[in-house]
Amino acid sequence: MARDKSTFKPTEAELNLLNILWQTGPATVRQIHEALSETQKTGYTTVLKILQIMHEKSLVIRDESNRAHVYAAANSETHTQSSLLKDLIMKAFGGSTSKLVMRAIDDSTSNEEIEDIRQLLSELEK
Template sequence: MSEHLIKPTEGEMEILQVLWKKGECTVREVFEELNKKDIGYTTILKIMQIMHEKGMVDRNTSAKTHIYKALLNKEHTQQHFLNKMIDTVYNGSTARLVMQALGNKSASREEIDLIKEYLEKLEK
């Protein structure tokens, strides 16, 4: 299945975030990393099995405990979601997205400096 056709759900994205961060994980490690009281171990196991069927993750079954790793590229997947959000929520306006994000959440001084640095590079 082509990566650009795969559209992870919110729950699948949470699991992918753990796999991107840690590399390879067991279901137990993902469960512990998510530390969700309202989502049980068996639910995460089932979601990860579905993700394997969809081609989002690879599963090594050579050991007793199965090891999973993400097959989707982190940057490509994030870009896809960002583009979709800009188009659907902000009517295609990147500026509205940025202003909303900065207005709703206090950015640290370091983050603001990074944003300024990035904008300066774009202007060149």
């Protein structure tokens, strides 16, 4: 049975490239490689291969109208984050959002972050 391409979850390496595309918008392999090289050492051909795999998985779209192909994220950052979060909640927290939140809020949560969470909860209650 073939796997639905919409169910593919990005790997860590793929997320690194998606983060660049979400920040910069559509870009060539060279532009993506240059941006990635600022934070980690990765070869140009590695970036190209990952983008090709991501295209096969429908994680990126590719404009082939120019000599240098231009890649763009197929889904928004918010959409991808929501999908990954829903998957994590189901797999690690038995479908319980409250268990996830309780685990995420621990002693290392700053007072400022707690206040931000309170404001968000107040807005959600309205």
